[in-house]
Amino acid sequence: MSLPHAILTALLEKPSSGLELTRRFDKSIGYFWSATHQQIYRELGKLEAEGYIRALPSEQPTRGQKKSYEVLPAGRAELARWTATAQDPKPLRDALLLRLRASAVVGREGVEVELRRHLVLHQRQLAEYEEIEERDFGAGRDTPQDRLQYLVLRAGIDLETFWTRWLTHALEELERLPEGQSPERQPPEQRLSEGQSPEQRSPEA
Amino acid sequence: MSLPHAILTALLEKPSSGLELTRRFDKSIGYFWSATHQQIYRELGKLEAEGYIRALPSEQPTRGQKKSYEVLPAGRAELARWTATAQDPKPLRDALLLRLRASAVVGREGVEVELRRHLVLHQRQLAEYEEIEERDFGAGRDTPQDRLQYLVLRAGIDLETFWTRWLTHALEELERLPEGQSPERQPPEQRLSEGQSPEQRSPEA
DNA sequence: CGTCCCATGTAAGCTGTTACATGATTCG
DNA sequence: CGAATCATGTAACAGCTTACATGGGACG
Numbered sequence: 320m321s322l323p324h325a326i327l328t329a330l331l332e333k334p335s336s337g338l339e340l341t342r343r344f345d346k347s348i349g350y351f352w353s354a355t356h357q358q359i360y361r362e363l364g365k366l367e368a369e370g371y372i373r374a375l376p377s378e379q380p381t382r383g384q385k386k387s388y389e390v391l392p393a394g395r396a397e398l399a400r401w402t403a404t405a406q407d408p409k410p411l412r413d414a415l416l417l418r419l420r421a422s423a424v425v426g427r428e429g430v431e432v433e434l435r436r437h438l439v440l441h442q443r444q445l446a447e448y449e450e451i452e453e454r455d456f457g458a459g460r461d462t463p464q465d466r467l468q469y470l471v472l473r474a475g476i477d478l479e480t481f482w483t484r485w486l487t488h489a490l491e492e493l494e495r496l497p498e499g500q501s502p503e504r505q506p507p508e509q510r511l512s513e514g515q516s517p518e519q520r521s522p523e524a
Numbered sequence: 525m526s527l528p529h530a531i532l533t534a535l536l537e538k539p540s541s542g543l544e545l546t547r548r549f550d551k552s553i554g555y556f557w558s559a560t561h562q563q564i565y566r567e568l569g570k571l572e573a574e575g576y577i578r579a580l581p582s583e584q585p586t587r588g589q590k591k592s593y594e595v596l597p598a599g600r601a602e603l604a605r606w607t608a609t610a611q612d613p614k615p616l617r618d619a620l621l622l623r624l625r626a627s628a629v630v631g632r633e634g635v636e637v638e639l640r641r642h643l644v645l646h647q648r649q650l651a652e653y654e655e656i657e658e659r660d661f662g663a664g665r666d667t668p669q670d671r672l673q674y675l676v677l678r679a680g681i682d683l684e685t686f687w688t689r690w691l692t693h694a695l696e697e698l699e700r701l702p703e704g705q706s707p708e709r710q711p712p713e714q715r716l717s718e719g720q721s722p723e724q725r726s727p728e729a
Numbered sequence: 730c731g732t733c734c735c736a737t738g739t740a741a742g743c744t745g746t747t748a749c750a751t752g753a754t755t756c757g
Numbered sequence: 758c759g760a761a762t763c764a765t766g767t768a769a770c771a772g773c774t775t776a777c778a779t780g781g782g783a784c785g
Contacts, residue, residue: 399631560773
């Protein structure tokens, strides 16, 4: 239940049409809440039906014609309510970590390549954030709004920094491990982790 | 498309029934790929139908009777294939960051409380991870499998460390800001961020 | 025998993803 | 006028969440 509120926020910052919103969800807000144009159009319809936003009454809204929306007082109130509502953080869900864990059981073939690829992607994202930091938060910008937005950007930067560091460390570790894709060759009664099983060491001590 | 592979990994580590899997998805694997028991039972059915796993032929599987599964060779192969497949990281999606950004527009009322609450939750999670670190990765455990699993745990620890630091920093920043829930009282032509708008400063320089 | 917990499951609804459709405008 | 692009949408589906249903065993 966050997409409508992401859209309300974006529209409060600047009234827009569906496509403009889609573009803005590819950067800016999209950095921490992404959405496709289909999601956006569907949600715009709902929000209008609920009386949270309305189409700007400029041009006739035929198909293929731009249609801009603005937030109504009810929409602003709903956003304020939601912003202050208690919500627990969603538990982590990361496929790369899952794959790393799986690789401990079915072999590490190919995982290293993926770690390297992800490292590059995160470095790229980090560079993009740092560009924004320099461009938009250099000197001067010091209103409470600027500070809050900078905090959000800061989270992005720190998060990407974490990933690049962790991935770098993980790659170093991987190189230090013995070659074999061992677990496949073990007898079928695998039991690993979860409890403790201090048997079956591999050739490296 | 990761839940089935999470289940395959869990079952390879140790054959289990649906409920046992559910319990294990509350810790261990669940730390980075959570799932409810409904998801798990449904997926077990699919995996069995596809020939990736099979029910252990011990007891008669009537309703309310435990039913354990083990992974078949096809399942192991599928997991190995998936583990080595290229997959881009999912873009960040965090409601708290979204709420912080929204609070720059509709007022910061209530956000601070939420930041504080999340800080506690992340500190708690961090403590839990560190407990596991001491308990399961003390001395000795040094097989490649141990190292890989420790890498994953390390990611969790570093991630929670990031959040606690960032939240602490954010709370300090918030306290330094002037009191007003300002943006509400501004004239309707708000334009913030997205481009640049070096006008409208607030009383603090 | 009633209540609680174990264990497996069904059903409905919402969110997000992917593919495609349609009208309008622009440009060669 | 044909093709590309802009702009808005429809349809179908996959995944996740929430609530509820069913049957059995354990315990007082």
